[in-house]
Amino acid sequence: MIKAQSIHKSFGDLRVLNGVDLSVATGEIVSIVGSSGAGKTTLLHILGTLEQPDLHENTQLIIDDVDILKLKSNALSKFRNERLGFIFQFHQLLPEFSALENVCIPAYIKNTPKAVAEKRAKELLDFLKLGDRMHHKPGALSGGEQQRVAAARALINNPKVIYADEPTGNLDSQTAQDLHDLIFTLREEFGQTFVIVTHNHELANLADRKLVMQDGIFLPS
Numbered sequence: 369m370i371k372a373q374s375i376h377k378s379f380g381d382l383r384v385l386n387g388v389d390l391s392v393a394t395g396e397i398v399s400i401v402g403s404s405g406a407g408k409t410t411l412l413h414i415l416g417t418l419e420q421p422d423l424h425e426n427t428q429l430i431i432d433d434v435d436i437l438k439l440k441s442n443a444l445s446k447f448r449n450e451r452l453g454f455i456f457q458f459h460q461l462l463p464e465f466s467a468l469e470n471v472c473i474p475a476y477i478k479n480t481p482k483a484v485a486e487k488r489a490k491e492l493l494d495f496l497k498l499g500d501r502m503h504h505k506p507g508a509l510s511g512g513e514q515q516r517v518a519a520a521r522a523l524i525n526n527p528k529v530i531y532a533d534e535p536t537g538n539l540d541s542q543t544a545q546d547l548h549d550l551i552f553t554l555r556e557e558f559g560q561t562f563v564i565v566t567h568n569h570e571l572a573n574l575a576d577r578k579l580v581m582q583d584g585i586f587l588p589s
Contacts (some may be wrong), residue, residue: 369394369529369561373428375421377410377584379496384410386584387424394528397429397437397555397562399572402581409533411581416531417448432528448478453560454524459514461506462519467493468502469514471520478525485524492520495557496550512543519550523558528535532564536571548574 370392377385384407392398400408413419414429417458419435421427429436432451439447455475467487475485481494493502495517506514511589523532532551536544554560564575572578580587 369432370415370563371428371430372415374424374426375411375414375429376424376427377407377419377421384584385414385421387549388585390415390579390580390586392561392563394561395559395566396577397551397575397577399564399566399578400581401566401569401572401578406581407584408581411532411563412533412563414453416452416454417444422587437445448512449474450525451528453525453527453530455515455518455522455530455532455535457537459506459518461509461514461517463506466503466505467498467509467517470506470517471524473512474521475524480525488524489520492523493517496520510543511539512546515539515543515547516550519547523554523560526558527560529561529563532562532566534566535564536568544568544571 370390372388372390375385375388388411400411402408410419414421421429427437434447436444444487468486471489471492472485475488490502493499496519498513498516499507501513509517536547539547551562552574555562564571566572
């Protein structure tokens with residue numbers, strides 16, 4: 369599903385990634401751990417097409433058989449919207465919209481008809497046990513509920529890959545455990561591939577594969 373080769377990234381004189389290679393199989397859950405500043409989030413942003421890598425010899429990024437580095441801006445945005453999903457630590461929900469409306473936004477960007485988008489969003493919110501909360505705005509939801517809304521939003525366009533950046537970082541231990549369980553349920557139910565950056569060792573150890581990043585590269589396993 370993902371093949372990344374020779375991924376480098378610098379910000380001015382600061383070298384953050386130093387030639388990362390990574391392959392992730394379809395339906396696999398991979399966790400990435402390491403100290404702050406190791407390059408984890410930068411790598412996740414590149415894998416998620418939110419940032420471009422520095423182009424070195426042999427640099428390559430293939431996702432779902434698409435050569436990402438050959439896509440122009442509009443095609444890249446379309447690919448990201450239709451095939452990738454994102455769950456962030458701080459939810460990134462729009463406070464003026466209800467849970468249902470927040471979930472529908474990626475579908476609207478895809479030009480999905482409103483009735484179709486809302487039907488799918490309601491199904492996802494029901495699946496995530498938020499059927500009675502779908503008309504509440506984020507400010508009226510708990511942290512765990514907001515994170516489940518974010519998960520529904522990530523799933524609305526049936527993406528091939530979901531990237532999660534510290535998804536349990538703002539949650540209490542029980543809510544974090546619930547989210548751990550949810551990630552594996554989603555994989556079983558919808559077949560998504562997950563790449564998760566986390567400091568939560570319990571979540572990291574549950575993954576099919578745990579990778580440790582240090583100084584912009586993966587340590588030998």
